[in-house]
Amino acid sequence: MANTKLYKGSLVTIILKLLKESDKMYGYEITQKVKTLTNGELNITEGALYPALHKLESEGLLDVEVKKVDNRLRKYYKLTEKGNKETAHKLQELQDYIKTMQALVNLKLSFE
Amino acid sequence: MKKLSKENIQFIETYLENSDVYYADIRMEMTDHVASAIESKMELENSDDFYSVFKNYMVENKANLLQNKRKFLRDVDKSITKRLFKIVIQPSSIVVTILMCYVCFRFLSYVEKDQLISIISWFPLLSIFPIFVLYGITLNIYRLSRFSGVERLAFVYVFFYQLLNLFTIFLHKNLQSETINYLAIAITSALMITFTKALLELSYKMIKQYRTDYKLKS
Numbered sequence: 001m002a003n004t005k006l007y008k009g010s011l012v013t014i015i016l017k018l019l020k021e022s023d024k025m026y027g028y029e030i031t032q033k034v035k036t037l038t039n040g041e042l043n044i045t046e047g048a049l050y051p052a053l054h055k056l057e058s059e060g061l062l063d064v065e066v067k068k069v070d071n072r073l074r075k076y077y078k079l080t081e082k083g084n085k086e087t088a089h090k091l092q093e094l095q096d097y098i099k100t101m102q103a104l105v106n107l108k109l110s111f112e
Numbered sequence: 113m114k115k116l117s118k119e120n121i122q123f124i125e126t127y128l129e130n131s132d133v134y135y136a137d138i139r140m141e142m143t144d145h146v147a148s149a150i151e152s153k154m155e156l157e158n159s160d161d162f163y164s165v166f167k168n169y170m171v172e173n174k175a176n177l178l179q180n181k182r183k184f185l186r187d188v189d190k191s192i193t194k195r196l197f198k199i200v201i202q203p204s205s206i207v208v209t210i211l212m213c214y215v216c217f218r219f220l221s222y223v224e225k226d227q228l229i230s231i232i233s234w235f236p237l238l239s240i241f242p243i244f245v246l247y248g249i250t251l252n253i254y255r256l257s258r259f260s261g262v263e264r265l266a267f268v269y270v271f272f273y274q275l276l277n278l279f280t281i282f283l284h285k286n287l288q289s290e291t292i293n294y295l296a297i298a299i300t301s302a303l304m305i306t307f308t309k310a311l312l313e314l315s316y317k318m319i320k321q322y323r324t325d326y327k328l329k330s
Binding site: 028029032045047050051054058069070072 | 115116117118121140141142143144145147148149151152173176177179180183184187188190191194325326
């Protein structure tokens with residue numbers, strides 16, 4: 001399994017990006033999507049996912065919709081207009097971070 | 113895909129409720145998460161034994177699920193405080209504070225000292241009235257379940273009630289002294305009224321939000 005500490009700071013960006021790709025998603029669906037996309041490398045736990053979703057909801061970045069599905073209630077999350085803007089901003093931030101890290105990791109020291 | 117029966121879902125919900133997940137909004141989401149995970153496991157293992165899969169799932173994930181509950185409540189408290197503060201500093205609240213300060217100051221000049229003591233002693237009792245109205249509306253008229261936001265707001269009310277008790281002690285002391293500071297009494301009263309208004313406004317918004325968010329769409 002991946003080093004979760006390295007991914008922790010990007011959890012919000014991952015959630016926002018996934019929600020941008022689809023109309024709406026529910027918690028378990030997000031965890032499974034991440035697992036599939038990363039070939040099981042990244043496993044988001046309930047203890048990390050839901051607090052992040054609720055925080056985004058209280059910040060007005062996500063909207064919720066409750067539906068009755070298979071004998072139970074399901075809470076769907078979708079991006080608000082503010083959430084869409086924030087996603088673009090977060091993705092840009094992450095890309096810049098990756099670029100910086102790549103520059104550092106690929107650094108060839110002159111005395112080598 | 114294997115689907116859980118109504119009884120299975122009820123079993124998960126009761127289990128979570130017995131694990132101190134009291135609030136309907138968080139329990140609903142957890143129930144769906146656990147049910148979805150169990151359905152996937154049953155499909156993967158080609159098993160029809162719900163109870164065995166459930167037991168194994170809980171052994172592995174219960175701690176994580178309950179951690180989610182604690183974080184959730186912390187977020188609710190933070191969100192309530194933030195929203196309350198936003199209402200208190202919005203222009204309409206500032207206007208109410210200034211207006212109430214003026215009204216209270218004018219009112220104090222017409223009231224006898226003894227009368228004022230008697231009025232002030234009613235303050236704490238009057239302040240608890242909105243919470244009864246709030247619960248009456250949410251639980252009886254709208255038949256809302258125990259939603260976290262509404263219930264955690266009750267803690268704010270209790271805190272506010274204690275604050276009012278302190279306020280009345282301060283007023284009683286002030287009224288017993290030779291020189292009564294009417295302006296201080298007026299300002300404190302105005303702030304208390306503004307805070308009550310903010311609490312009621314937030315309660316109304318929360319109930320409305322829960323009613324909209326949890327209006328079922330099938």
